[in-house]
Amino acid sequence: MKKYISLFLLSSILVITSCDERFEELNTDPNRPGGSVFDPNLLLPTATFQHGDLITGYSGPILFQSMWIQALASTSTGGANYYSNADKYVASPSTPNYIEGNWNVGFSLSSRLNQMQILAQQRGLNNLNAVGQIMKVSALSVVADTYGDIPYSEALQAQQGISQPKYDSQADVYNKMLSDLEAALNSLSASGDQLRNDVMYRGDITKWRKFGYSLMLKLGLRLTKVNASGAQSWVQKAVAGGVFTSADDDALVPSDEANGYSNSSANALNVPDDIYEVRWSKLMIDYLKNTNDPRLRIVAEVPPAGLAANRNGLVVGNNDPAVQIGLPNGFDLRGGSFDISNHPNFPGATGSGGDVAIIGAYSRPTAIYRRRNAPVFLLTYAEVQLLLADAAVRGFVPGSAADFYRQGVLGAFTSMAKFGGETVSASAATAYINANPLNVSSANASLKMINEQIWATTSLFANFLEAWNNWKRTGFPELTPVNFPGNFSSGQIPRRQPYPAGESSTNGESLRAAVTRMGGDNWITRTWWDGGN
Known part of the structure; x- marks a missing residue:
């Protein structure tokens, strides 16, 4: 975005500072800036953008978790059709490469943050060092949640x-x-060093503290299955420290298309094949329609008839909620028993002659998801309030779960506008939450409703990794796995990604010990906090 510091202008500096294997050399070569000269604040924008890349696009989430948790769907089927990894758990030729994306980006980002911290420590920049640690924990938690x-x-x-x-x-x-x-x-201090080049919070230490404690809340709740008392302890520390208090606190990673730092999911969804292949799932559209959710007209459209329009992201579709229809997961276009045209609710192909879109009039994501300058939603006030609702139901924190839920839903509606599209009016938001209050008839009913809302909200924010992780933690929404022929997960929804193949040659002994300890290295091996039930 124009109002943010240009990340591109920093890249020429970072070219000589970001290579791990030469870091020591940079501190001793008199022709290069050492720790006493180079300002480590210059590393923060690129690290922040890279964190956005970690949870978006082809590093994994679009190609795996988006459809594992049945927010999106695709008729793609193996071969060169890469969305088969997600929709049907079927490998494509590039699956081994996709597997390692999250790992490589996560550790590359953490290495950059580590370098920033070393330089910050040399300069006595305690706040920058602390922010680096917060970001590093956030990044490596993503890697651990993906692989174990x-x-x-x-x-x-x-x-x-x-x-x-x-x-x-x-x-x-x-x-x-x-x-x-x-x-x-x-260690964060309002009277400490000033953060410069902070594209997320513009140097506001109070907001960084809120982000850190909100992250603590999320990670603490991950322990619910395996260490409930530990989960409660960390959740209470987070609340005492101070979590997000409004949508103004949202942790959003800005994008800067003009200078080459586009939103990675938008990059993917601008590819003509992706525009055609990727649709909202039946589960998601039904969820939004069943409660008259005002976000439906913002996020979904039925493209005009014909193949050309279905492959063109610049063509505006029909966003009338009444005509939206979600694509069921697990179908293809190959003429056999899994062909989507055999589904009883198939809406029919559109177009005619050589301009037929055989996929049918299913709802696709609207243009906000193809907006390359859209921010990446790292963690939001809406999600935090919904997590507090979950914690309140479990007795981890005081307060009304219904009130937390209400504020979470209202916050989700508010933050949708940050994509740059339509907004949900205050009256529509109030009408929705009044018509759909939290079900408090039982703890299970409340947890179901809360965590279904987390699934929908994080998915609509395009944070599919978080939707997947929260599904693993809670079991909500209740998903029916796809059992497509030749799938790599025994007809089960994948619960992790296997380790990158290269680890067996570069760090084989450590890898083998981990695989033995975990009980396997496949798509359905349960990781530690996911193994409680």
Whole structure:
């Protein structure tokens, strides 16, 4: 965005500062800026943008989690059709490459943040060091949630001679991440060094503190299945520290298309094949229609008839809620028993002659999801309020779960406008929540409704990784797996990604120990906090 510091102008500086293997050299070469000269604040914008990349686009979420949790759907089927990874759990030729995307981006980002912290410590920039730690915990939690056991205690220490770090158990990773996060938050000071080039919060230490404690809330609740008392302790620390209090606190990573820093999911959804292949799922559209959710007209459209219009993201479709129809997961266009045309509710192909869109008049994401300058929704007030509602039902925190739920839904409607599209009016938001209050007839009924809303809200914010992780934690929404022929997960919804193939040759001993400890390295191996039931 124009109002943010240009990330592109920083790239020429970062070219000589971001390579891990030359970091020590940069601190000794008199022809290069050392720690006493180079301002580590210059590393923060690129690291922030990279964190957005970690949870979007082809690094994994669009190609895996978006359809595993049945927010999106596709008729893609193996071969060169890469969305088969997500919709049907069927490998495409590039699946091994997609598997390692999250791992590579996560550790690359963490390495950059680590370098920033080292330089910040040399300069006595305690706030920048703390922000680096908060971001690093956030990034590595994504990697751990995706794969399970990961290097943590010995990670990022190649300069200290550790080139094959041990994999820590996910339990140990979480314990250390949470304690590291707490220490970082305790070191933040409003009277300390000023953050410069902060594209997310513009140097506002109060907002960084809220983000850190909101992250603590989310990670603490991850422990619900395996350590309820520990989960409660961390949740209470987070609330005492101060979590998000309004949508103004949303952690959004800005994009800057003009200078080459586009939203990665938007990049993907601008590809003609992706525009055609990716539709909202039946589950999502039905969920929004059943409650007259005012977000439906903002997020979904039926494209005009014909193949050309279906492949053109510049063509505006019909966003009337009454005509929206979601694509069922698990179907193809190959003429057999799984062909979508055999589905009893198939709306029919559109167009005629050589301009037929055989996929049918299913709802696709609107242009806001193809907007390359759209922000990446890292963590929002809406999600935090809904997590507090979950925590209140479990007795972890005082307060009314119904009130938290109400504020979460209203916050979700408010933040939808940050995509740059239509807004939900205050009257429509109030009418919706009055018509759909939290079901408090039982704890299970409340948890079901809360976590279905988290699924919908995070998915509509295009944070499919978070929707998947929260589904693993709670079991909501209740999903029916796809069992397509040749799938790689035994007809079950994947619960992790296998480790990158390259790890077996570069860090084989540590990898084998982790696989043994976890009980396997496949798509359905349960990770530690996901193994409680």
